[in-house]
Amino acid sequence: MKKWMALAAALALGASAGAANAADKLKACWVYVGPVGDFGYSYQHDVGRKAVDKALGDKVETVFLENVAEGPDAERAIERLAREGCKIIFTTSFGFMDPTIKVAAKYPDIKFEHATGYKKADNVSIYNARFYEGRYVMGQIAAKMSKTGTAGYIVSFPIPEVVMGINAFMLGAQSVNPDFKVKIVWVNSWYDPGKEADAAKVLLGQGADILVQHTDSTAPLQEAEKAGKLGFGQSSDMIKFAPKAQLTSNTDDWDPYYVARVQAVLDGTWKSDDTWGGMKDGMVVLSPFTNMPDDVKKMAEDSVAKIKSGEFHPFMGPITKQDGTTVGEAGKPLPDGELLGMNYYIKGVDDKLPQ
Amino acid sequence: MNDQLLSVILTIITASTPLLLAAIGELVVERSGVLNLGVEGMMAVGAVSGFGAALLTGNTYVGVLAALVAGALLSLLFGFLTLTMVSNQVATGLALTLLGLGTAGLMGESFVGQPGVHLERLHVPGLSDIPFIGPILFGQDLMVYLSFAIVAGVSYLLFRSKAGLIIRAVGDSHQSAHALGYSVVGVRYLCVMFGGACSGLAGGYLSLAYTPQWVENMTAGRGWIALALVVFSSWLPWRIVVGAYLFGTITVMGFSLQAYGIGIPSQLLSALPYLVTILVLVLISRNRALIRANTPACLGQPFVPDR
Numbered sequence: 001m002k003k004w005m006a007l008a009a010a011l012a013l014g015a016s017a018g019a020a021n022a023a024d025k026l027k028a029c030w031v032y033v034g035p036v037g038d039f040g041y042s043y044q045h046d047v048g049r050k051a052v053d054k055a056l057g058d059k060v061e062t063v064f065l066e067n068v069a070e071g072p073d074a075e076r077a078i079e080r081l082a083r084e085g086c087k088i089i090f091t092t093s094f095g096f097m098d099p100t101i102k103v104a105a106k107y108p109d110i111k112f113e114h115a116t117g118y119k120k121a122d123n124v125s126i127y128n129a130r131f132y133e134g135r136y137v138m139g140q141i142a143a144k145m146s147k148t149g150t151a152g153y154i155v156s157f158p159i160p161e162v163v164m165g166i167n168a169f170m171l172g173a174q175s176v177n178p179d180f181k182v183k184i185v186w187v188n189s190w191y192d193p194g195k196e197a198d199a200a201k202v203l204l205g206q207g208a209d210i211l212v213q214h215t216d217s218t219a220p221l222q223e224a225e226k227a228g229k230l231g232f233g234q235s236s237d238m239i240k241f242a243p244k245a246q247l248t249s250n251t252d253d254w255d256p257y258y259v260a261r262v263q264a265v266l267d268g269t270w271k272s273d274d275t276w277g278g279m280k281d282g283m284v285v286l287s288p289f290t291n292m293p294d295d296v297k298k299m300a301e302d303s304v305a306k307i308k309s310g311e312f313h314p315f316m317g318p319i320t321k322q323d324g325t326t327v328g329e330a331g332k333p334l335p336d337g338e339l340l341g342m343n344y345y346i347k348g349v350d351d352k353l354p355q
Numbered sequence: 356m357n358d359q360l361l362s363v364i365l366t367i368i369t370a371s372t373p374l375l376l377a378a379i380g381e382l383v384v385e386r387s388g389v390l391n392l393g394v395e396g397m398m399a400v401g402a403v404s405g406f407g408a409a410l411l412t413g414n415t416y417v418g419v420l421a422a423l424v425a426g427a428l429l430s431l432l433f434g435f436l437t438l439t440m441v442s443n444q445v446a447t448g449l450a451l452t453l454l455g456l457g458t459a460g461l462m463g464e465s466f467v468g469q470p471g472v473h474l475e476r477l478h479v480p481g482l483s484d485i486p487f488i489g490p491i492l493f494g495q496d497l498m499v500y501l502s503f504a505i506v507a508g509v510s511y512l513l514f515r516s517k518a519g520l521i522i523r524a525v526g527d528s529h530q531s532a533h534a535l536g537y538s539v540v541g542v543r544y545l546c547v548m549f550g551g552a553c554s555g556l557a558g559g560y561l562s563l564a565y566t567p568q569w570v571e572n573m574t575a576g577r578g579w580i581a582l583a584l585v586v587f588s589s590w591l592p593w594r595i596v597v598g599a600y601l602f603g604t605i606t607v608m609g610f611s612l613q614a615y616g617i618g619i620p621s622q623l624l625s626a627l628p629y630l631v632t633i634l635v636l637v638l639i640s641r642n643r644a645l646i647r648a649n650t651p652a653c654l655g656q657p658f659v660p661d662r
Contacts, residue, residue, distance in 0.1 A: 034571075034572070035460055035570075035571035035572060036571075037460055037463060037464060037467040037570060037571040038467075038570055038571060038572070039467050039468045039568075039570055043467070043468075152614065183614045183616070184613070184614075185610050185613045185614050185621075186613065186621035186622075186625070187610070187625070188621060188622060188625040189575070191572070191575070192575040193561075193565075193566040193568065193570060193573050193575070194370065194373075194561065194565055194566060194573075194575060194577070195575070195606070195610075196566075197369075197565060197566045198366050198369075198370050198606065198607050198610055199610045199614075201362060201365070201366040202362070202363065202366060202607065202610040202611045202614050203610075203614050204362070205358065205359045205361075205362030205363060205366075205611075206359060206611075206614050206615070208614075217566070217568075217570060217573075218566075218568055218570075219566040219568070222470075222566065222567065222568065226473075236468070240468065240469070240470050241470045241568065350616055351616060352618045354620050354621050354622060
């Protein structure tokens with residue numbers, strides 16, 4: 001019985017650190033908020049870790065902790081990695097921000113990298129991806145492909161990242177069809193396949209014929225497939241789950257970034273930095289365009305090319321807010337700070353933003 | 356409009372069924388005086404086993420069976436620890452949740468990212484084609500009907516059969532039941548396994564019918580809601596149906612209202628199923644006599660036969 005309890009206790013910590021071996025290798029470590037098996041956000045970070053293994057495996061050993069709760073628990077997890085000899089630690093969720101800064105202050109010789117936050121230090125870099133670029137192109141595709149002129153949008157929490165995504169999607173859609181409508185459902189969870197499926201069914205029932213999600217499971221896309229409607233994937237390429245429904249998927253590709261940062265530690269060239277990479281840097285990648293006619297595909301490919309070349313920015317000023325006021329200067333993109341704090345809808349979004 | 360109502364009703368049925376299945380199983384467990392908090396863990400193992408078996412054999416009904424067996428097996432471990440080794444039921448139940456979630460993650464590693472096999476909805480020629488009523492009454496998948504059949508069966512078993520009398524006796528006063536010559540531990544083992552099987556089925560419903568896929572933590576707290584529904588029902592089987600469907604209805608209606616663009620804050624709508632459940636629970640609890648009559652008096656108490 002004791003053995004079982006011990007096993008359960010080990011699981012209770014939710015931590016499964018990889019085995020340590022060769023001591024002379026550089027140890028690179030990751031902390032995930034979810035399980036690596038979520039086939040979404042944490043999964044994608046773990047794909048990045050594996051890329052490091054593959055590229056630098058002879059010089060680097062990687063370790064990860066999954067299912068680490070945001071908050072005080074995270075500090076314990078991060079500190080444990082620091083004590084175990086990790087030389088660079090990636091903490092991959094917004095809620096790890098303060099714990100990362102705290103532990104980093106105690107271990108000045110260790111490099112830390114925090115994703116999606118805004119607090120830096122001499123040994124703490126921050127990095128994030130410009131997901132809105134992909135969402136703009138998705139909006140264009142949706143407006144072309146929709147017969148009812150209405151998309152259903154399933155979202156998690158009203159944080160700037162998510163609001164920015166909705167706005168980018170609608171700007172893209174309006175560039176094709178100025179009267180395009182979006183129905184928004186907040187499920188108040190990043191990850192609950194059941195609830196996401198329920199929301200999807202409700203939206204399809206109310207006349208949306210294209211589903212967009214800013215939640216992490218494949219459930220909404222599967223519902224679109226079942227109903228013979230269309231949709232977009234999230235974080236990972238979900239084409240296997242919806243071969244007839246997925247138009248494209250807004251995927252995160254952390255591989256090059258992780259390989260580059262770990263390489264920098266090996267070379268001794270690592271320095272504290274602030275990276276917000278987009279399509280240009282290969283951090284945001286739209287998976288192959290499927291289930292659409294060639295002209296729509298071409299439009300999408302053109303937009304991607306223009307965003308990559310810097311010729312076009314989805315948030316080109318001035319932008320009209322929902323209340324009719326405008327923001328940004330004519331002909332200039334909104335500054336990054338404005339984007340990162342976005343707490344308003346643009347004109348044409350027919351919903352009240354939860355405060 | 357009719358189409359919209361129909362789609363909402365069909366969504367409610369799928370959302371409520373896993374809660375109903377898990378809760379009715381736990382009700383029997385608690386009626387026998389055992390508190391198994393491991394529902395969430397057993398659901399997770401049921402979900403991954405059902406998914407895996409269906410994927411490997413290509414037959415969803417094999418998946419359903421595998422989910423049932425996996426849940427029952429895991430509950431057997433709980434039974435061994437709490438009934439034979441007389442460990443603390445609350446602690447063991449919590450450990451079972453963690454063990455179940457962890458084991459499921461381990462078992463399901465290779466299933467992540469694999470599209471699953473979908474449990475077919477039944478189609479009765481003629482009947483399923485009746486507008487509106489047809490798809491609701493005659494077009495569900497097997498497990499929806501099974502969930503109601505189990506509730507009816509449990510209700511009959513508990514209150515109309517000798518076996519039910521014994522189960523309730525064991526739950527209300529294990530010493531007396533023991534003195535009368537009934538095997539308290541034996542009865543509890545059977546009830547625990549029944550509960551495990553139902554939790555497994557509930558998990559299987561998630562990975563085969565609700566959202567046909569396997570991902571870690573896909574149970575997302577439904578096991579805990581099922582536990583609460585047992586208290587909500589004041590240990591009466593048909594009330595579980597009311598509780599599960601009330602919960603499902605309010606959740607789905609919340610999404611529906613949002614999509615209509617009615618300006619109710621989404622956070623409130625998300626909290627509503629819980630608030631209403633608590634409210635109804637308070638109203639029900641006003642009838643003290645009924646609560647006392649139905650709460651298993653030995654719930655959670657260990658039993659060691661004196662010889």
